[in-house]
Amino acid sequence: MSGIYIHIPFCKQACHYCDFHFSTSMKKKEDMVLALIDEIQLRKDEFGDEQVETIYFGGGTPSVLTVDEIQVLIDAVYENFNVTESPEITLEANPDDLDDDTIIQLANSPVNRLSIGIQSFFEEDLKLMNRAHNAMEAKRCLQTATQYFDNISLDLIYGMPNMSNEKWLQNVQTALSFGVPHISSYALTVEPKTALKKLIEKKVVEAPKDEVAQEHFLVLIEELEKNGFIHYELSNFGKPDYFSKNNTAYWLGKKYIGIGPSAHSYNGKERSWNIANNTLYLKAIQENNLPNEIEVLTKTDRYNEYIMTGLRTIWGVSLKRVEFEYGERYLLYLLEQSKKYIHSEHLQIEADVLTTTKKGKFLSDGIASDLFLLNLE
Incomplete structure (x- = not known):
């Protein structure tokens, strides 16, 4: 099974922490939709006869599209690829875009999963992040969305400056009160060239602390597992049968095609990525060219990605x-490098499978990098 990712490179405003590719100008939105359809057509032979199991709208903010625009993009995928009978079709959405009418229209469309960018239920957090929605909109959209969609994921951000464990627990419990079956949660990170980075440098905002993030992470795990969620990936928690099929495919090394500016693709041996510039992307697609770069992965590259x-x-x-x-x-290299982490109880081996322990989960990326191999080939 394979997946199609469609990057919608537009946002109403820039969140202070975000370093994804997007534009806050909507002038080229209609041209972009047409270009995305053209790219889908240009790449129709890349999967051969393989079935597409997931279609995922990411961004940016895909919910700035109209439901009609979302529909024509889904139609283009169906017209050019072999889509399985019941694909998972996910739309990332912001609460301010999900009024009642839009939710009902989406529920009557092929979209069957919403991933809603809540981030926090506290007004002060949303203002610090420069989110386009407020706390009331976050709760209102969930009240309506849960009436029309069974499969909903929401995003929360932990490790906010000056956020106590008690306040973070309130955020998690508020999310749980809506009965959603999936939660994705990420630590607030300071990326280069973001507004958050500049605010911290100017001492307007306090820098997030790793120890606070780690405490929040443990609170999150305990509360969600207590409520029947399975911690199936570092940042993702799902009820049984509600794991993200799209994201799971990434982690299990399945093929996917990324459509749109900055979107990445993977075919098992090569990784490619489109240019992260809307104007240049549009120009190339209009000339029937794919504006992408390709990297052929070595055996060591593939090993390192599998470990990560x-x-x-x-x-x-x-x-x-x-x-x-x-x-x-x-x-032999992996076993040797793992010894110290097994001894410190950050890793464990059971039934010939190496996994992180509860103690090691928060540190999994750092541990993985220490298991990477750089020079065997």
């Missing part, structure tokens, strides 16, 4: 797969 994604998930890293796909030298 595997340790973030409940499926872990299969030692048998490492030996079969990469060879004995890779396996």
Whole structure:
């Protein structure tokens, strides 16, 4: 099974922490929709006969599109690819775009999963992040969306400056009160060239602290697991049967095509990415060219990616797969590098699968990087 990701590079305003590719000008929105359709057509042969199991609208803010625009993009995927009978079709959306009428229209469209960018239920947090919605809109849209959609995920951000564990717990409990079956939660990170970075440098905002984020992370795990959620990936929690099929496919190394400016693709051996510039993207597509760069992944690259994604998930890293796909030298290296983390109880091996322990989950990315191999090939 494969997936189609469609990047919608527009936002009403720039969140202070965001470093994704987007424009706050909507002038080229109609041209962009047409270009996305053209790119879908240009790439129709890349999957061969493989079925598309997921269609994911990310961004940016996909909910700035009209429901009709979303529909024509879905139609283009169906016209050019072999889509499975019941695909997961996800739309990332912001609360301020989800009024009652829009939610009802979406519920009557092929979209069957909403991923709503709540981030916080506290007004002061939303203002600090420069979110386009307020706390009342966050709650109102969830009240309506849960009436029309069974499969809803919401995003929360932890590690906010000056946020106590008690306040963070309130955020989590408020999310749970709406009965959503999936929650994605991320630590507030300070990326280069973002407004948040500048605000911290000017001492307008206090820098987030790792120890606060780690405490929030543990509160999050405890509260969600207590309420029947499975912590199936570092940042993702789902009720049984509600894991994100789209994201799970990424972590399990399945193929996907990224449509739109800055979108990435992966075919098992190569990774490619489109130019992160709306004007240049539009120009290239209008000339029937794909404005992308391609990187051929070495065996070591693929091993490193498997370690990184595997340790973030409940499926872990299969030692048998490492030996079969990469060879004995890779396996021996992995086992040797893992020893200190097994001894410190950050990693464990059960049934020939290497996974992070509860103690090691928050540190999984750092641990994975220490297991990377740089020079075997």
